[in-house]
Each structure stands twice: as C-alpha cells, then as structure tokens.
Amino acid sequence: MKLKSLLFVALLFLISYSYAQSPHKTKNVVVILIDGYRWQELFHGADFDLLNDKKYNPDDSLQRFKKFWSDNLDGRRKKLMPFTWNVIAKHGQLYGNRDLGNNVNVMNPYWFSYPGRAEILSGFVDTAINSNSYPGNPNTNVLEFINNQKGYEEKVVTFACWRATGRCLHKDKSSMLINVPWENIQGNNLSETEILANEMQHFIPQVWGDDERLDANVYALAKAYILARHPKVTYIDFGDTDEYAHAGKYEYYLNDIFNLDAMIEKLWNLMQQDKFYKNNTTFFIVPDHGRGVGPQWTDHGSGTPHSNETWFMAMGPDTKPIGEMKTKEQIFQTQYAKTIANLLGFDYNVSGKKVGEEIRNISNN
Ligand SMILES: [Zn+2]
Numbered sequence: 001m002k003l004k005s006l007l008f009v010a011l012l013f014l015i016s017y018s019y020a021q022s023p024h025k026t027k028n029v030v031v032i033l034i035d036g037y038r039w040q041e042l043f044h045g046a047d048f049d050l051l052n053d054k055k056y057n058p059d060d061s062l063q064r065f066k067k068f069w070s071d072n073l074d075g076r077r078k079k080l081m082p083f084t085w086n087v088i089a090k091h092g093q094l095y096g097n098r099d100l101g102n103n104v105n106v107m108n109p110y111w112f113s114y115p116g117r118a119e120i121l122s123g124f125v126d127t128a129i130n131s132n133s134y135p136g137n138p139n140t141n142v143l144e145f146i147n148n149q150k151g152y153e154e155k156v157v158t159f160a161c162w163r164a165t166g167r168c169l170h171k172d173k174s175s176m177l178i179n180v181p182w183e184n185i186q187g188n189n190l191s192e193t194e195i196l197a198n199e200m201q202h203f204i205p206q207v208w209g210d211d212e213r214l215d216a217n218v219y220a221l222a223k224a225y226i227l228a229r230h231p232k233v234t235y236i237d238f239g240d241t242d243e244y245a246h247a248g249k250y251e252y253y254l255n256d257i258f259n260l261d262a263m264i265e266k267l268w269n270l271m272q273q274d275k276f277y278k279n280n281t282t283f284f285i286v287p288d289h290g291r292g293v294g295p296q297w298t299d300h301g302s303g304t305p306h307s308n309e310t311w312f313m314a315m316g317p318d319t320k321p322i323g324e325m326k327t328k329e330q331i332f333q334t335q336y337a338k339t340i341a342n343l344l345g346f347d348y349n350v351s352g353k354k355v356g357e358e359i360r361n362i363s364n365n
Contacts, residue, residue, distance in 0.1 A: 024363065025317035026343040027280040030271075031235045032264060033120070035113060035161070036242030036300055037257055037287045039096045039104070039311040042084070043324075045076030046254055050297060056250035064251045067258075080258055083265035088315045089323045092283075093361060096311025101328035106289050106308040107356075111301050113242070116288030116333070117168045123337025123348060123355040136170045142337035143169065145348050146233050147176050152344075159222035160237035163211045177231075181213040185225055193224040208243050215240045215256065219263045223270070230276045233344075245291060248298045268315075282316025282343050284362075286336060312336065318343060318364040325361075335359050 040047065046068040050056050057064060070076040078085040088094065096104035108115040108125045114132045119125050121141035129137065147156035157177040158169060166180040179185065184198035197220035201213055208214075215238045222236045238260060244252040264285065271277035291297050292304040300307035310333060334356030341348035342363040349355055 024343060024345050025280055026282045026363075028232045028271075028277055028282070029234075029316075029340055029343055030267070030281065030283045031233070031340060032283065032285045033117065033235070033237045034241055034257070034260060034285065034287050035237075035239040036245055036289055036291055038291045038297070039098065039309055040293070041077075041080060041254070041257065042094075042311050043077060043097045043099065044073060045070070045078075045080045047250075047297075049294075050250045051254075053250070056248055058249065059251060061251075064254070068254050080254060081261040083261045083268075084313070087265070087268075088283075088313055091321045092313060092315025092319055093322050094311070094313040094324045095331060095359075096309075097324060097326075098309060100324075100326045102325045103329070104310045104312055104331045104333070106310060107332040107334045109302060111289045111304070111307045113162075113288050114164050114168055117165060117237075120286060120288065120333050120336050121168065122350070122353075123334055124350065124353040125334060132164055134164075135167060136172055137168045138170070139353075140350055141169060142341050142348050143176060143233065143235055144174060146341060146344060146346065149344075149346055152232055155232040156235075157225065157231040157233070158235040158237065159218050159225070160235075161212055161215060161218045161239035162237065165237045179221060179225075181211065185221060191224065191228040193220075194228055197221045197224040208239075212239055212243070215260060215263070219267075223267060226267070226271070227274075230274075245298050250297075279317055282314060282319060284312070284314045284336065284340055284343075286310070286312040286333065288333075314362045316343070319362050320364060322361065331359060332356055339363055 051064060051069060054060055068079055070079055095102055106116060108119045110130055112132060114134050115129050118129045118137055121143060122139045123142060126139055143156050146152050159179045160166060163180050166178050169178050171178040182201055185194045200220055201217040204214060204217060218236060218238060222234060226234060240256040241253055244256055268283060271281050287310050289300050290307045290309040291300045293306050296304050338348045338355055338358040339362050342358040
C-alpha cells in the first residue's frame, strides 16, 4: 500500500474512532415539571396589567412592583427568574419565545395536566387520556424505559406534588420509586434531612386539599433523597403555579415561580458540588400546558385560546450554550421523552406509537 493511501486509511480510522469515542457526557438527568407556567412570564417577566389589577393581587402590597417590575424587559424577566436568565440563558438553551418565532406547543387536544404529563412522559399522544381523574395510564413512559436499562435499575425516581402524577406513571404496577402526597421516603438508614423532609409535609397545612402538596415539600423530599441516595434520573413534579393561577392570585403565582427558580439554582449548585453529579448531569425543565391571555390567564384547556403554547429549557454538559433560541421552529412536547433518553445514550421507541423526534440541539446528536 502506498504511503498516501495508508495515511488516508489512518485518517478514516481516526475519524470513526473519535466519533465512536465521543459518547454523551450526561450520566444523570433531572426532569423538572412546573405545572401551567406560561411562556409569557418566562420570556417577558411580570405582566403589567395583571400585576396592577387589584382583583388579582388581594394583598395589594406595593412590594410586588418593587420585587417584580422593571420597565426594561430583560431586567424584568431577570427579576422574576434570576437563575434562569443569569445562568441557564448563558450555559443552556431556552425554547418557546414566540416573539422570535420559536414555538413550543402541546400536541394533545386537551391542554390540561394529566394529558400533558402523559404526553411528555410517554412521548406520544393517547387521546383516551382525557381527564385529570383518569385511572392508571396504560402506556409506558421514558422513565420506565430508562429504569429498565443496564446501570439504571432502581436509579430512576419521582417526587410529585400530585396524586395524579402517580397514576400517570402507573405507580401501582411500577417498580420505580414514585413518591406522591403524603408518602414518606422509606428506609432503615434515613438521613437527618430525609427525616426532616418527611416530617415537614405533615406539619404544613394542606393548602390544596388531600390530592396535592406544596412545591416546597416536594423540593425538600427530592433534595434530601438526591443528597443521600444519588439517583441517576430524578423527576420532580411541581404544581403551585397552576393552583395560584386558577385562584386568580397573580402575585402568589409570581412568588412561586421566583421560589422555584431559586430551588432549581440550589439543586443545580448542590449537585455540581457532588462528585457523583458534577459535570455529568443535565437539567430538563418543562411545563405541562400554557394558560390563556388577558383575563383568561387564570384558565387553560381546549376552550382557552393560547393555552397550548408552552416552553422548555435545558442545561448540561451535552447542551451547547446557545441560550435563548432565536430560530423559527416548531417543537412539540411529545419530543421530550426521546430527547431525555438520548441524553443518556438510549434510543426510546414504543412499538405501534409515534414517539416525537429528539431535539438534536439539546442532546448534541
Ligand atoms: Zn397542569
């Protein structure tokens, strides 16, 4: 063989070798769901008309303007979600700013919570799932799929604000840990933080009734479990945003998203200080549906225009730091499941179902 062709073969070998030797860096994923949080507040910050309307701000404290208002759009959204705009927008990717033509939508025809979660977790739409009181979801989901992969067995866990999330993941038939109201973290060797997180959920008023617990309790349980047991995939399911919006309390809705942004920051920083998670963990953050606009901001569902408009964001070692996506495109939330599996190097498919395509910018694939 001539030297030239030898060099050529060597080059080909090197290219294919380096391709095969560049697997994803992501070994762990945290999926965070924020129920019914609008793209409008994420990208615009507080809405002046809603913030100014006494009907939606029963406390009527001027504090809310100080905390959330700025005439400058960028300043305003940073006031509401400082970690998102100072860190995720620098090191991750944010989708769904419709002002820029970057559209994210619900694909199911219902535009509310159980069907939204089912679509996200399964990666396809099942129109039979048409109610929040729907019993056990008969379909599989990406968490179950990952939990069945080598090295991920019993390493995929859920902490949810809502009992229906358990049904959506078919908790009764699942071997995964799916912690729903008002379950404690179980075990013989619980850490002090786990014990405290367990206790606190029972000492705090049941603000939303028996079916749903507060975001702060879900956060405490998830954080305590992560610290003590190092799951590889953690699904954290939050819901106060949706409840405060339904109640027509705008300042409370904003306060909750401000707090969730801080919880995400604390969880991210904690995990980056932990050898197990440092530089190999991706956060993937989504809502389950949008909400209406103007006086319809309190509602969602197929009768409420615009409540199928959503957003999502991600940050991690495989996600290029592009920030706020400014390209015209259309993404559906059916695409998240395959993207999450893809981050871990797995190809998620369900026979007979049309699973949404992975979002290549996220998984760098
Ligand atoms: Zn919802």
